Amino acid sequence: MPKSKRDKKVSLTKTNKKGLVLKQRIIEDVKKCVEDYNRIFLISVQNTRNTKLLELRTEWNDSRLFFGKLRIIALGLGKTRETEVADGIHKLANAIKNHSMKGQCGLLFTNRSKKEVIEWAEKYEEMEYARSGFVTPETIELPEGPLPQFQHSMEPQLRQLGMPTSLQKGIITLIKPFRVCQKNDVLTPEQAQILKLLDKPLAVFKLLLLGIYTKKHGFKKLKVPDNATKNDGEEMDVDNNDNT
Incomplete structure (x- = not known):
């Protein structure tokens, strides 16, 4: 019987004992989610707010959201063909690395349909108070x-x-x-x-879907809406007939 890809050990160097336990737990959580959920979406977040992320976790309590610790999450997925925990998932791990340099991103593990997730993400947005460094859209x-x-x-x-x-x-x-x-x-x-x-929120808290992974089809990039900011992900092609 072939050895499961999930059983592969991940080396964590230069980590104290407490940090090592936390990182190993994250890696095991990621591996388990790969097995338990049919789809993994790579998500970019505009105007991140912790309270909003908590609300999302409540709304998607049948799924798993991972934000932060992206380097550890990528290790859990496996960044090469030799270390990946599922066929072709190293492409998702590398996409995490590339997009984390442009802004905050995360993963949504879910069994909901691709159509439902895309429709939800396109409609979901909430106004938030802008922080310093925000480029104002109006005078x-x-x-x-x-x-x-x-x-x-x-x-x-x-x-x-x-x-x-x-x-x-x-x-x-x-x-x-x-x-x-x-x-x-x-x-x-x-x-x-x-x-x-003055109670004038100018920022929009919004999620952009950058890609999707399934065991059947591997990792596919998704097209970012035209009104997305340039730093939140490049425009990408999607096969609209894919019903994964």
Whole structure:
């Protein structure tokens, strides 16, 4: 009887005992998921938020999501034909390495159909508050006048963030027009904080499917939507007649 590919040992060097146990557990989890699930999707995440990832894990509790520890996950899959734990899966392991250099990515192990996963990913997006370093999609300006949405005690904080404010009859007031951000600006921490205080989410938390692996068809690249950012994955071809 041929030896199972899952039984292959993975060498982890320069790792302390505690870290070694964690990494070995991740590797074993990955190997088990390869056996238990029919499909593995390579996913890129735009505007990552831990709370959103937790919500996704709850929504997909019949599946497994792996984010982070990508080097260990790739080791668990096997990065060469000689070390792979399933036929052709080393191509997925190498795709993880390539795309992790462009942004955060992860794996979705699932038994749901390819069509269901693709349709879900195309529809799923949620607005989030932008962080510093985010490139703004629009210009946001505030006119001179009162800002009644803020309590008077917040006036020093707003002024410290760069807003030209003063207290007038107990109401925070802009003493002149203020531009929070210009379109295509790279947000500073102060701008990001102002936008959050103004309750103006500009970032979109979204998942992009970069590829799919099945034991029958191996690893296939998927086409990233045209409206995806350049750094979240190159456009790739997909066989739309593949019903894996």
